[in-house]
Amino acid sequence: MPKPKKKKSHSSHQSEKENLSEPTFNDLGLSEESLQAVKKLGFEKPSPIQAAFIPIAVSGKDCIGQARTGTGKTAAFVLPILEQIDHESNDVQAIVLAPTRELSEQVAMEARRLSSHHPCRTAILVGGRPAPKQIAELKRGAQLVVGTPGRVLDLIGRGVLKLSNICVLVLDEADRMLDIGFRPDIEKILRSCPAKRQTLLLSATLPPPVERLAQKYMQHPEMVDLSGEEISSSETIEQFYATVDNDRKFDFLVRVLRQECPAQVLVFTRTKRGADKLYRKFAKRLPQVDVMHGDLHQSKRDKVMKKFRDGKVRLLIATDVVGRGIDVSGISHIVNYDIPEYHDDYVHRVGRTGRLSSDDKGRAITFVTKDQGEQLTKIEIRINQLLPEYIVKDFSAYRPRTRQNRVIYSDTRR
Numbered sequence: 501m502p503k504p505k506k507k508k509s510h511s512s513h514q515s516e517k518e519n520l521s522e523p524t525f526n527d528l529g530l531s532e533e534s535l536q537a538v539k540k541l542g543f544e545k546p547s548p549i550q551a552a553f554i555p556i557a558v559s560g561k562d563c564i565g566q567a568r569t570g571t572g573k574t575a576a577f578v579l580p581i582l583e584q585i586d587h588e589s590n591d592v593q594a595i596v597l598a599p600t601r602e603l604s605e606q607v608a609m610e611a612r613r614l615s616s617h618h619p620c621r622t623a624i625l626v627g628g629r630p631a632p633k634q635i636a637e638l639k640r641g642a643q644l645v646v647g648t649p650g651r652v653l654d655l656i657g658r659g660v661l662k663l664s665n666i667c668v669l670v671l672d673e674a675d676r677m678l679d680i681g682f683r684p685d686i687e688k689i690l691r692s693c694p695a696k697r698q699t700l701l702l703s704a705t706l707p708p709p710v711e712r713l714a715q716k717y718m719q720h721p722e723m724v725d726l727s728g729e730e731i732s733s734s735e736t737i738e739q740f741y742a743t744v745d746n747d748r749k750f751d752f753l754v755r756v757l758r759q760e761c762p763a764q765v766l767v768f769t770r771t772k773r774g775a776d777k778l779y780r781k782f783a784k785r786l787p788q789v790d791v792m793h794g795d796l797h798q799s800k801r802d803k804v805m806k807k808f809r810d811g812k813v814r815l816l817i818a819t820d821v822v823g824r825g826i827d828v829s830g831i832s833h834i835v836n837y838d839i840p841e842y843h844d845d846y847v848h849r850v851g852r853t854g855r856l857s858s859d860d861k862g863r864a865i866t867f868v869t870k871d872q873g874e875q876l877t878k879i880e881i882r883i884n885q886l887l888p889e890y891i892v893k894d895f896s897a898y899r900p901r902t903r904q905n906r907v908i909y910s911d912t913r914r
């Protein structure tokens with residue numbers, strides 16, 4: 501196991517006690533290099549997950565952090581990794597497993613930004629990309645690897661990725677990884693790492709399978725539950741619902757876009773086919789529209805993501821799988837064209853806007869058909885907030901039912 505690098509100058513925890521209400525980066529036990537890096541990035545103060553998670557993680561303890569993307573959780577685990585690895589060694593010393601390629605890339609990008617004063621060679625190991633390039637990166641001496649479980653396991657199997665010197669392992673979006681069915685792969689990877697290591701787990705929710713995984717593979721983990729922070733999304737995201745008839749959804753969306761003039765909007769559909777269908781309708785009418793879902797080839801997904809990040813795509817239609825990891829500060833609006841199937845997905849979708857990296861409040865509008873009132877209520881309970889109705893001037897997105905239907909329309913939402 502590589503020796504942890506001696507930290508050059510660490511600020512004391514004393515000041516944390518003195519100033520509990522507003523911790524600063526100086527209070528978290530970070531080295532001068534890390535403090536310089538966050539300063540360079542313009543991070544003025546740690547986000548709640550960073551303030552709570554970093555001091556535990558830099559101390560070398562196992563830790564479970566409940567937080568969603570967009571709350572600064574990447575830096576919460578990357579900074580402690582940078583503190584603990586030996587920057588002189590060519591061994592792979594830290595590994596981050598993430599559920600999607602896009603999220604892996606985002607984590608690696610953030611790691612590169614945060615290591616400006618603490619150089620750390622990072623390799624991205626994800627499927628859908630040529631393996632030889634990734635193998636070459638490993639051979640150059642990557643110290644941190646970030647990847648999806650399938651490709652990581654593949655490279656372990658080929659004997660090119662060795663995890664015997666891992667000192668920190670991170671499971672990012674653990675709940676999502678288990679949703680996607682990565683459990684057997686994750687367990688194999690965990691078994692390839694030394695038992696004496698630090699394990700950090702980040703998850704928006706802690707369903708029983710994640711807890712079981714944690715119990716089996718972590719040593720007395722400390723818990724940091726910032727999931728309540730999601731509720732404070734109300735401060736950064738204005739959220740609405742709109743009652744819509746299925747056959748008026750498209751026309752309604754066009755009017756919403758006209759009324760809102762979004763800088764960049766992410767429109768979520770439930771299915772890949774639904775995403776394609778909506779994309780075809782928009783592609784005829786508007787420039788700067790694109791679509792993202794799991795059936796698209798990786799190179800196409802990469803191109804779309806790049807264009808979206810660069811602001812060249814302004815309307816992106818996506819499904820949950822790819823929508824989850826997206827961190828693009830320009831996203832001003834989220835539209836749930838189809839209400840999310842699970843209320844946790846609502847939190848993730850809406851969290852794509854009003855990001856820490858953006859100064860502006862985001863807006864999110866969820867289309868609800870008349871028979872989806874119960875789903876809306878569940879979302880409202882989840883976020884502990886009643887959503888106001890979104891109105892488009894001079895357009896009704898639904899036809900109130902007639903008495904013959906014997907449905908009292910105004911009561912259907914509850």
Ligand code: AMP
Pocket residue numbers: 542543544545546547550568569570571572573574575610827855856857
């Ligand atoms: P994440 O939740 O890790 O996806 O981070 C979301 C965005 O917030 C990224 O663009 C980060 O660079 C940015 N970020 C992370 N920590 C901070 C901070 N303390 N202050 C401002 N922005 C931050």
